[in-house]
Amino acid sequence: MTQDLAMSPSDRPRNVPAAVATDVDGTRFDYSPYATSYRQRADYVPAVVTSVLRTAGVGPGDLVCDIGAGSGHLTVPLLEAELRVDAVEPTASMRAVGQSRTEGYADVSWYEGTGEESARPAGVYPLVTFGSSFDRTDRPAALRETARILEPSGHFACLWNHRNLEDPLQARIEEEIHERVPGFTYGIRRTDQTGLIVASGLFETPVTITGEQVFRLPAEAWCEAWTSHATLGQQAGAGFGDVLDAIRELVRKEAGTWIDVPYVTRAWIAQRKAPGGKAPR
Numbered sequence: 586m587t588q589d590l591a592m593s594p595s596d597r598p599r600n601v602p603a604a605v606a607t608d609v610d611g612t613r614f615d616y617s618p619y620a621t622s623y624r625q626r627a628d629y630v631p632a633v634v635t636s637v638l639r640t641a642g643v644g645p646g647d648l649v650c651d652i653g654a655g656s657g658h659l660t661v662p663l664l665e666a667e668l669r670v671d672a673v674e675p676t677a678s679m680r681a682v683g684q685s686r687t688e689g690y691a692d693v694s695w696y697e698g699t700g701e702e703s704a705r706p707a708g709v710y711p712l713v714t715f716g717s718s719f720d721r722t723d724r725p726a727a728l729r730e731t732a733r734i735l736e737p738s739g740h741f742a743c744l745w746n747h748r749n750l751e752d753p754l755q756a757r758i759e760e761e762i763h764e765r766v767p768g769f770t771y772g773i774r775r776t777d778q779t780g781l782i783v784a785s786g787l788f789e790t791p792v793t794i795t796g797e798q799v800f801r802l803p804a805e806a807w808c809e810a811w812t813s814h815a816t817l818g819q820q821a822g823a824g825f826g827d828v829l830d831a832i833r834e835l836v837r838k839e840a841g842t843w844i845d846v847p848y849v850t851r852a853w854i855a856q857r858k859a860p861g862g863k864a865p866r
């Protein structure tokens with residue numbers, strides 16, 4: 586297992602293009618077709634989650650709002666860190682998976698809502714998180730809503746898991762994808778969020794936290810999890826099944842029962858500015 590935790594207030598994470606996209610990737614995008622297999626996806630690199638919590642200054646007993654909580658991939662580590670979590674999720678089937686996955690935890694409540702309209706009370710959260718969901722929102726609107734529900738000195742965090750595309754097998758998978766879906770792009774989920782966060786005028790310059798870990802996963806389940814890849818599913822359209830078959834075939838040939846997949850978790854964390862001024866320290 587490798588783990589490489591890097592933190593910088595201004596540097597762009599490795600391999601992330603500098604473009605600051607402001608378009609909406611898909612507000613209220615319906616995740617229902619992806620709900621069953623989403624559960625199979627890899628975890629976030631634990632050291633990155635720990636570092637986000639440390640940067641936000643939250644600890645056991647604090648109340649966090651996890652938006653676009655889905656099947657609970659981020660909600661669970663937040664609960665494991667003994668935080669209390671209000672999980673907000675617009676898609677009923679994703680919420681159902683998340684609820685069932687977290688039913689053993691006492692300190693979690695699930696709500697229907699979005700990043701733009703969370704319906705949560707104002708000024709109560711020291712931390713609001715978006716695990717692979719910020720790109721699904723109208724991001725400036727989601728930042729305004731986040732600032733509304735945060736405590737005055739609270740923090741916003743968004744994070745994504747990226748496969749390391751320099752890994753030889755992952756590079757071959759990329760080739761298969763691009764061959765079948767010309768012009769395929771990961772869009773906002775692989776872009777630097779810094780400019781957009783700063784441009785909102787609501788947050789200080791974000792700290793970026795990056796960590797890599799190789800996850801050893803059952804190859805079949807990993808292939809199955811590709812069916813939950815909404816970004817690819819949207820762009821592949823009717824050809825999505827063919828792309829999934831090609832990935833499955835390649836993995837069957839190249840990996841055994843288990844597959845080692847290097848993932849990089851990338852997080853941006855920013856403190857809310859006090860209205861009309863700097864963020865309180």
Ligand SMILES: C[S@@+](CC[C@H](N)C(=O)[O-])C[C@H]1O[C@@H](n2cnc3c(N)ncnc32)[C@H](O)[C@@H]1O
Pocket residue numbers: 611612613614615616652653654655656657658659674675676679698699700701715716717718721722723
């Ligand atoms: C890629 S999944 C991430 C789920 C989970 N947070 C995780 O870390 O794996 C994206 C989630 O965002 C939700 N979503 C879609 N539109 C949204 C919006 N406007 N605001 C908040 N969440 C949204 C989807 O329903 C889906 O559950």
